[in-house]
Amino acid sequence: MKKALEQAVAASNTDGVFEQIRRGALLDSPNRHGQTALMLAAMRGNVNLTQLLIDHGADLDIIAKYGLSALMLAVLNNHEEVVRLLCAAGADSSITGTGAPRFSGLTAMDLAERMGQSNIIAAARASDKRIS
Numbered sequence: 001m002k003k004a005l006e007q008a009v010a011a012s013n014t015d016g017v018f019e020q021i022r023r024g025a026l027l028d029s030p031n032r033h034g035q036t037a038l039m040l041a042a043m044r045g046n047v048n049l050t051q052l053l054i055d056h057g058a059d060l061d062i063i064a065k066y067g068l069s070a071l072m073l074a075v076l077n078n079h080e081e082v083v084r085l086l087c088a089a090g091a092d093s094s095i096t097g098t099g100a101p102r103f104s105g106l107t108a109m110d111l112a113e114r115m116g117q118s119n120i121i122a123a124a125r126a127s128d129k130r131i132s
Contacts, residue, residue: 001031009040027058034064042070045079060091067098075108080123087128
């Protein structure tokens with residue numbers, strides 16, 4: 001990921017992210033930690049940036065370390081509205097974590113259940129009828 005895009009996402013600078021998109025930034029290229037712009041926005045709970053990246057075609061289902069997707073990162077950080085956006089946009093809720101025992105074999109909804117996040121589960125179900 002280009003440093004300018006990563007910095008704009010980290011600073012929650014919607015205009016800066018849009019400018020990087022306009023200049024042809026590759027939204028799905030990872031940073032040095034294997035995370036995409038969408039993952040960073042989801043992890044931080046930034047609804048506006050998450051929507052902007054979705055609207056500009058960011059891949060919803062790329063996985064990073066421990067098999068975590070943007071949806072899983074939003075769940076782990078208890079960002080209900082971001083979970084709602086990602087589910088409504090079609091994020092794959094069947095992706096399972098890998099490696100670390102805390103994530104291995106668990107989906108985003110498994111993680112939410114394990115963490116007692118009934119609000120996240122309800123938001124995901126309301127936004128994506130494929131989630132049972």
